[in-house]
Amino acid sequence: MIIILYLSVALIAVAFLVLVIYLSKTLKSLQLTLKNVASTLEGLEGQMKGITTETAELLHKTNRLAEDIQEKSEKLNTVVHAVQGVGASVQQFNTSMKQAAGSVSASVRENQDKINQVVTWSQAAMEIWEKWKQKKKSAL
Structure with missing residues (x-):
């Protein structure tokens, strides 16, 4: 029985040894x-750092672009105001021309x-002048 x-x-x-060997292989x-x-x-962390850097650069570029657009928009507003002034001047000129035309018509x-009467007298004067020219020609 002791045997x-x-x-x-x-x-x-032996079973424990086999278990330990397989457990060792599994752990390795x-x-x-x-x-x-x-x-x-670690590679992912490096990529994330790169992405973070690129994102920060992109954000800075976007901010600079937004500032540039703002500056150009302000300059464009100046041009728009100038064009409005020209439009107002043209409108005033048109109004003046209409008034002048109305005054002339009146x-x-x-x-x-x-x-x-002037037209009638002018026609009469032209007829007299034509007759005078014809008399002068016939007299020569």
């Missing part, structure tokens, strides 16, 4: 996996009889 006990203990020892494999994970995370209407 069976020794054999049982020996069998348990786990250790390699964790090293790979650690190196991957003067023409008021003096229509006089204008008709």
